[in-house]
Amino acid sequence: MTAAREAPHVAEAPTGLRVTFGGAIYPADELAHGAAYELFSADPVDGFQRNPRPGAPLPWHRFVHVTEVAAVHGPRADTPLETPEAPLMVPLNRQRGWSDIHALSQTPAYADDPTVAGIRRTAAIRRGTRMIKALSARQLSGYLRGWLPYGFCYREHDVAHLRTPADLALLRTDADAGRDDPDVVYALRWRAIDPRDYEIPLGAHQRGLVRMPAHDRVGPPVLGTGFTPSGRHVIPEFVTADFADLPMPANATLLAYTPDGTEVVLYTYQPEQRGWLRMAGPQWRHLLTRVPELPPDQEYVPSDDKTKSTRLVGRYRGQEYDAVADPPGEFRVLAMTRAARYPVEALSRRVPYARWRGVPCTALHQEAGWTRLRLCRPDADSVAALGAQCYERGVYEVWAPTAEITDSGMVDIEYAL
Template sequence: MTATSQEPGVAEAPAGLHVTYDGAVYPAEEIARGAAYELFSAGAVPGFQRNRVGARTPWHRFVHVTDVTAVHGIPPSSSSPEVPDTPLMVPLNRVQGWDAVHQLSQTPAYAGHPTLIGIRHTATIRRGTRMVKVLSARQLGGYLRGWLPHGFCYREYDVAHLRLPTDLALLRTDPDAARDGLDVAYALRWRATDPADYEIPIGDEHRGLVTMPPHDRVGAPVLGTGFTPSDRHIIPEFVTRDVGDLPLPANAALLAYTPDGAEVVLYTYQPEQRGWLRMVGPRWRHLLVGVPDIAPDQEYVPTGEAKRSSHLVGTYGGQEHEAVADLPGEFRVLAMTRAARYPVSAPRRRTRYATWRGAPCVVLREESGWARLRLCRPGPDSVAALGAQCYERGVYEAWAPVGELVDDRGVDLAYPE
């Protein structure tokens, strides 16, 4: 079957782009610089859904680039100078098919299987890789008020085909799914500053998360295979280094996804003002109605001047300055005026660490003699010893008297220039 016909008056896909999927050729639009495609059909096709009102065709679906067998026409990404991300490579043969690999990825007992480890390490992060964290409405409000990226996240390349709120629910890390419903999904998207900021949740260092009992965790279990739990997808997951905060780079974005798969940029991050600039007009403001304590018509939401648990510094003119990553390749002085945004050398991320009751932690903030801690290597024993609470998948925090902290120090992670 070839589904290339169009209804009268319906335009072709931009630049005549078509792709071959499941033996048929469909008009298509590129998503995430070629990581996925939106396919269009004039007639009903198994797996396709009703398209949005006013769309070029009544039926559409989203597919990952690895499910496409051919691309016809010149996609917009072909002229981009940006280096594409490496795809997840899965060796398939007559003995080991897709179902067998999927079963391996979903079974904690196979976490150390050589085949699985080899597959997992083909999905890599480079400087400038776009990362995604799916959020609840409550989490979206938290980022608008100053939270930094932390915990479990994904490469945009691996999840670009998950555009519907029902599909994105798979990637949520919070306990609010039943409360929020599935009418809209939110996400934070940013560029990775350096691969050293991320870990693959496999091996002995993350064994504690794998063995965490159900009553002490939030969200899906951590399998220890490096893949997120799913009944049909093989999606590589990452966690921020030591489950710590990462400084927001310039032009990070808070997004919304509607039931028809439209991506809406709600806010973009402006580092000089340490705040979020609202991007949506009246058409999309209803997407923010369910976000706690956020006014949908607010032009600018400042994130405050509180000292952050993690920030970038660099050297200019022989002096240290707070810096910002303007990726994919530049580090510069964090300054309000454009003339003072000098490039810096020796960029590094500075994070405060401490040990409490034998557990290594990131110090998030300090208030009135108490420190807010996040466990670097949470496990059943350390969670019980600290009385830590799980706030989202893999993220455990507790308050501790500052006087009981040991080895309290700032640690610099240097980035290669």
């Protein structure tokens, strides 16, 4: 990181917030509940770029992570107090600096190094952690139609400073970059229901993906260090446990990011209505014009519950019900009327598992004697044995004759309330 020289002029941000960064004080806006800041300057400063927003009061801006700022002055955003996320803790000393840690995080040979593993495990998920997954236009359409969170993802806290399509490109898991609008990147953001729903792609746990041949994978390689491939960032990544689908929590959002760093909330998930409610106004509808099978002016998009492989199940007074999670503290019976939304007394995630040709998988759905399977621990041998295809980074799926599937059954993963 290049240190910024002192700004010759400090103006007031619209919020009155100021941040000390690189030895200078800049007007700033808080992002992602304080995980990052947008800094502004009246004059060109190293690392700042032209602010392309029409009518911007200050012509230069940049985005920085909270760990890069020395102090925050003035009023904070008027948001409810939350438990801050555990930051990534890096033991720097004279012998091992930031560039050395970055090199270790990007080297698969160090996947079993205790230093790398120790650093990686400091970035942990708790109940209610905001998670985020960058999406293509095709993937956005899939989530609107009923997909659930799965595969590689990140804590919002770790990537909040990546705000433009160019910066967010390194988080994408798809192969659609050449077909999408380069001026917009989409994302799904949701709150974690429980830490056990996520795994760290670290060491032997994901060695099969680390050794996957290039012609059998999509997206960036999996390093096995628990960090995403990047030329300058150290970003911890996660995968959903066994690459399984996770239940969609209430108030999950589908987002868009524009070249000026604006975050636009496109849709929010309404579980009782079983669909997505459009939040973006007419000025943002152009962001949806290239999303397949989606009229940009559609106010509500119903979600296809028949395609959901994972259910959130709650128990209330000895009876079992479909449940809704609104982490960190609300877990209730799924009901249209408010009076029937009782807090559940027990909660679990119900996942269908199966084996085909000896390979463990989760079962996604069935159709005309065939079952869609997703591999839990993909490696080159199992992918070849099943003829599975890679549909996004780390995710391998295949259609199997239902009659040939063995050890199929539902597994309830209990959550402690």
